[in-house]
Amino acid sequence: MHPFPYDLVIIDLGGNLTLSTYVALFAAKILITPVLPDLLSYLSLRSLFSFLDKTSKNYKYSFDMIWVLINKINNHRPLDRENKKALEKFYGRFLMPVEVREDSKFSQANREQVPVTTLAPDSRAARDIKKVASLLETTIFQPKSPEPT
DSSP states (O other): OOSSSOSOOOOOOOSSOOHHHHHHHHHOSEEEEEEOSSHHHHHHHHHHHHHHHHHHHHHOOOOSEEEEEEOSBOTTSHHHHHHHHHHHHHHGGGBOSOOOBOOHHHHHHHHHTSOHHHHOTTSHHHHHHHHHHHHHHHHHTOOOOOOOO
C-alpha cells in the first residue's frame, strides 16, 4: 500500500539546477527531461548528467528510469537534424523513442489556457503528446509478472 493515494506525481521544474531541482530529483524515481534540438540544451544535458553521476556516486542514489524527450523539433530544418544527431550520439540510450514536433497549436493552446489535446485533438501536437503519454503509461504502469510461488 502506498502512503499517498497517487500512482504518479509529475513535478515540472525549470531548466536550472536549483535547490528545488535537487529536492525534486531526490524525490523522483523517473526523470524525463525535455530538450530542444539546440546547443544550449545539449550543454544543459552535460551539466545535468554530470550532476547525476556525482549524485549516484556520492549518495548512492539512482533513478529507475531516465529519459530525454526531444521537444519542438522541426525535421525540415538542417540545424535541428544536426542537433538531433548529436543528441543521439551522446545520449542515445536515454532518448525517448518518441519526440514532440514543433506545432503552432501549442502556442495557441497556451494562449487559450486549454490542453492542446482539447483545442486541436487531431493536430500534430496532440498526436505527439498522446504518443508520449501512451509510452509513459505502458512503460510506467506495465503489468508486473506474478512472483513465482
